[in-house]
Amino acid sequence: MNQAFAREMHLFAEESSVRVLLAEDDPTLRRLLALILRRSGHDVVEARNGAELMEALAGPLVDSRIPAFDLIVCEQALPGLPGLSVLAGLRSRDPATGFVLLTESPEIQRRARELGAVALAAPFNVQAFETAVRRSTQPRPANDQVWEA
Secondary structure (H helix, E strand, O other): OOHHHHHHHHHHHHHHOOEEEEEOOOHHHHHHHHHHHHHOOOEEEEEOOHHHHHHHHHHHHHOOOOOOOOEEEEEOOOOOOOHHHHHHHHHHHOOOOEEEEEOOOHHHHHHHHHOOOEEEOOOOOHHHHHHHHHHHOOOOOHHHOOOOO
């Protein structure tokens, strides 16, 4: 591989990399999801609970050198802060950031979709997770249409 091609591939990887905030309290699932995201070339910040999630979200607000998140992956049952509350608060200020909500509740899934998130029902497989991430990082449908399941 020549240097010019290698440089172009590096630039492409940087441009296609997504900065992800992953909020999941189960350490095994959090490590697995983080591994999947990192293998896809994404920059991942992990949070174990609502307090860590809020601290991570505040970072770019208080320090302009910290880049904002392109995607938030959050479980509904996150200790200290329900995922749907995170989504609703985010949407009140930022309709563009991608969001994947992990939840078993059909009602919570419906409400998350109304707010423009991709809701992923547990249990899910790697392919379903990767599809949810891909859909969440694409531009929203025209006229603020709701994402379909």
